[in-house]
Amino acid sequence: MIKNYQPNGTGLVSYGFSILDNVAQPGYTKWSIVYDQTNLRVYFRTSTEREIKYADLQKFDFSCSTRVRVLDINFSHPGNVDNFFRSYTTQANRNLIQQSYHNTPNLTSASNAELEPLVLHPETFTCE
Structure with a gap:
């Protein structure tokens, strides 16, 4: 499927999700993730929230001096979710x-x- 990609207006992220849809196991696949290594973004959607969300990894501080942050991946908010991460407890x-x-x-x-x-x-x- 990857070898068959034709850049005809369908973006790579959408194409990635279409591949994942083709191999998903109905009732068992709970989420799907597409990594954009060039732009350092992680795109995802869940079985209950189908609209695509993404986190921009360039905006995160991964140093040991910062708190661990978490996100409820099933919440309803398409698009960028960077501001919805909360401190881990x-x-x-x-x-x-x-x-x-x-x-x-x-x-x-x-x-x-x-x-x-x-x-x-x-x-x-x-x-x-």
């Missing part, structure tokens, strides 16, 4: 993990106590 991670487990078949029986090691795992990382 343990509670935000706890909410995400509990929601993910409690809404996933075969994982719903996991207790919050069993999930707590997953919640706290990011706290073990260091930046060097």
Whole structure:
């Protein structure tokens, strides 16, 4: 499919998503991501929010002195989402993990106590 790309008005990002649509597994594919390595952008959409969003990596500070930032990829806002990233918190991670487990078949029986090691795992990382 990549070899067949013809620049006929369809942009590379749209073409990338069309390839991903062709290989998606209905009911299983939860999100799709296209990386623009030239412009340092990450484009994505989810199964529940189909409009394309993107983050401009050139605008992020990846140094160890800055706080880790997170984004709810399922929120409704097409286009640039740089301003929607928020500082990471343990509670935000706890909410995400509990929601993910409690809404996933075969994982719903996991207790919050069993999930707590997953919640706290990011706290073990260091930046060097």
